[in-house]
Amino acid sequence: MSDEIDDDDDPNVPSMTRGERVRAAARTLRTPRTASWVAEETETTTKTARKYLDQLVEDNVLQKIERGGQTLYCVDQLMATYHEVATLQREHDREELADTLESIQARIAEWEAEYGVESPSELLASIADVNDPDEADARREIASEWEHLADRLPVVKAALKQYDWATDRDAIPV
Template sequence: MSESPGDGVQSWAESMNARERIRSVAETLREPRSVNWISEQADAAWGTTSEELQALVEQGQLRRVEDGETTRYRPDFTRLLFEEIRTLIEENTREELRNELAAITEEIEEWQATYDVETWEDLEQSLADGDLGSEELRERRDVIAFWRENEEDRRLIKHALELYSDVIAAREEMTDVADRATS
């Protein structure tokens, strides 16, 4: 049986309730968006969207941005950064983070040697070289995307390693406080 374009929306609507869809859209915002835009993307009623966005603002997950007469919403990027770092620390040992950092650095060094460049920006500049065929252009574009992603991952891992002891100590302190409170 073939799927119609509407099947994806119906599946989305069936698999998540309206508030879940609104949260899902809100979590993926890259730029401030209006209630109308988010409501349309989430396939949810305007009133439900407005209420849910306000709840997310109150929880600190979104920020309100006043744009003239329009209110827009965007993620709290600082909170997201710290949540990513916390997740890295909670899901990985220091050694695993160090190994991943080494693997990322090695991959970047290989690209630097392969393309005789220092940065992904240098590699991007090479795309203007008229001697490159379509396959080589695609390959370099893919490498640029991976390189940029690796640099972001490397930055997060470095932060996680810098904060590792502090987060572990804070977690242990919370556990000790909770244990004392229940005994």
């Protein structure tokens, strides 16, 4: 039996190799973490974690940074964003992207007008002025959705702006 496959008591649950566990965990690193942290999370050795993390750095999935004498790894946000833009361009046509952009902008404008605020953080701060717990919960939920849409907005804009350029380059030559 390969030392790469882990034994699992439940035969119905497919086991993941150490490399698969490290790669899966690494793709969620929003905060820079050490190889030893990843190793602990994935039940591998630090040496094994570092091996797969360094491969992901070479593949432009992760960034490797030195901070305070430690080597840290985190998702390469630029590459992740490029990938997300390309995925949007491949899965949606120009009109769908334009509709999505318009919908996001309209939704944010509605919240700005309805609550008289300009940002999700201002909406959260307005909870201090609300006595109704249901209204406070609704504002928290809207602020969370607003933050998500605000993050999506530049990605959708980039996908739409570069749509022709990207689709020309994505075409498979005949």
